[in-house]
Amino acid sequence: MSHAHTPGNGGADHPAAPMVEEITDFEVLEIAVRELAIEHGLFTAEDHRRFTEWAESIGPAAGSRLVAKAWTDPAFKARLLEDAVKACKEIGIDWAEPTGFGTPSDYMNLRVLEDTPTLHHVIVCTLCSCYPRPLLGMSPEWYRTTNYRRRLVRWPRQVLAEFGLILPPEVEVRVEDSNQKCRFMVLPVRPEGTENWTEEQLAEIVTRDCMIGVALPRPGRTADVHPMHKARRPVKGQAHSGEAAHESKK
Amino acid sequence: MAARKELLQQQELIGSLQPALHVPQNWNYEVDGPLFKAYMHTPHDVGGQFDAPALYEEKEEEQWELNTYVTCEVLGWRGIWNSEERRRRADNDLGYALYLGLPYYGRWILAAARMLVDKNHISLTELIEKIAEVKARYAKK
Numbered sequence: 001m002s003h004a005h006t007p008g009n010g011g012a013d014h015p016a017a018p019m020v021e022e023i024t025d026f027e028v029l030e031i032a033v034r035e036l037a038i039e040h041g042l043f044t045a046e047d048h049r050r051f052t053e054w055a056e057s058i059g060p061a062a063g064s065r066l067v068a069k070a071w072t073d074p075a076f077k078a079r080l081l082e083d084a085v086k087a088c089k090e091i092g093i094d095w096a097e098p099t100g101f102g103t104p105s106d107y108m109n110l111r112v113l114e115d116t117p118t119l120h121h122v123i124v125c126t127l128c129s130c131y132p133r134p135l136l137g138m139s140p141e142w143y144r145t146t147n148y149r150r151r152l153v154r155w156p157r158q159v160l161a162e163f164g165l166i167l168p169p170e171v172e173v174r175v176e177d178s179n180q181k182c183r184f185m186v187l188p189v190r191p192e193g194t195e196n197w198t199e200e201q202l203a204e205i206v207t208r209d210c211m212i213g214v215a216l217p218r219p220g221r222t223a224d225v226h227p228m229h230k231a232r233r234p235v236k237g238q239a240h241s242g243e244a245a246h247e248s249k250k
Numbered sequence: 251m252a253a254r255k256e257l258l259q260q261q262e263l264i265g266s267l268q269p270a271l272h273v274p275q276n277w278n279y280e281v282d283g284p285l286f287k288a289y290m291h292t293p294h295d296v297g298g299q300f301d302a303p304a305l306y307e308e309k310e311e312e313q314w315e316l317n318t319y320v321t322c323e324v325l326g327w328r329g330i331w332n333s334e335e336r337r338r339r340a341d342n343d344l345g346y347a348l349y350l351g352l353p354y355y356g357r358w359i360l361a362a363a364r365m366l367v368d369k370n371h372i373s374l375t376e377l378i379e380k381i382a383e384v385k386a387r388y389a390k391k
Contacts, residue, residue: 036372056316138311147304
């Protein structure tokens with residue numbers, strides 16, 4: 001999957017106006033489909049703008065806040081494990097956004113998987129890329145790859161080790177396969193050394209990978225570090241989903 | 251018209267995407283039960299298949315990828331299709347070459363285009379003309 005890398009971001013202050021030799025077939029098709037749909041009144045430009053605004057507002061920070069609150073408030077944790085979609089509202093995440101009935105692709109059903117010192121959860125979607133999008137934002141590319149989906153369900157400890165997470169044999173590993181009707185999120189164990197921390201401090205160590213289950217939170221670990229494949233023409237004004245935010249807190 | 255050399259190059263590329271011929275499977279007269287079942291297996295159902303360790307990298311999102319996601323969702327919001335048509339049939343049930351070969355959102359936008367034509371929201375001619383127009387628009391800049 002090698003792509004030509006253009007220097008910079010192709011001019012962040014201009015709308016995408018690529019040269020013909022640069023514009024890809026998918027870029028052309030995307031523009032064609034969007035414009036035809038609007039011309040035919042299937043949706044409006046305003047619909048598209050509103051949905052984009054919502055899509056750009058979601059990210060793993062909401063999940064981090066959710067976990068931090070669950071760690072500090074046992075009654076909230078109980079409500080979260082009972083009905084996660086409802087509990088999300090308490091931290092300002094409404095799964096019914098942005099249409100009033102949720103997104104067309106995310107069924108309003110979330111289950112939070114509670115880790116214990118002897119039980120570790122990790123999530124996957126073997127059929128595609130189902131992910132708790134309203135709460136954690138867009139799934140990372142590696143989560144969508146056939147490689148992760150093929151291997152995690154069969155060799156979970158090996159795959160976790162490749163992420164740098166080596167679990168002792170006495171810890172049971174449970175892989176939860178997400179689907180279109182049910183999304184999962186991992187509630188990790190609150191690590192030692194965080195006893196008098198505030199919710200804000202706790203939220204900083206709950207990174208996206210901790211909520212997928214491929215990493216464990218610990219004091220000082222505030223970013224998920226992976227190699228980055230740069231975009232040719234990235235989404236305007238967007239550093240990569242939440243990663244930069246975590247990085248900058250270090 | 252493409253030059254003969256370009257046509258030959260394209261044919262070669264198409265040939266390279268055909269199933270590997272480590273077993274004879276070209277135009278079978280008979281397909282037994284297990285083989286039929288294997289052919290019917292949809293390519294997206296990959297859980298448990300063998301693969302080698304790979305680099306798990308992040309991918310910065312392209313503008314067209316975000317636009318594609320939003321277009322597909324808004325088409326659902328406005329009742330033009332539902333998420334199961336998009337997901338299981340249009341994005342996933344493409345055969346191995348397309349499923350494994352195209353980018354994630356490449357499959358999405360292709361699915362949206364095909365659906366709009368299949369449901370007669372737009373004609374194929376209209377789509378082809380629009381594609382040519384978009385290409386020409388960016389050629390001028």
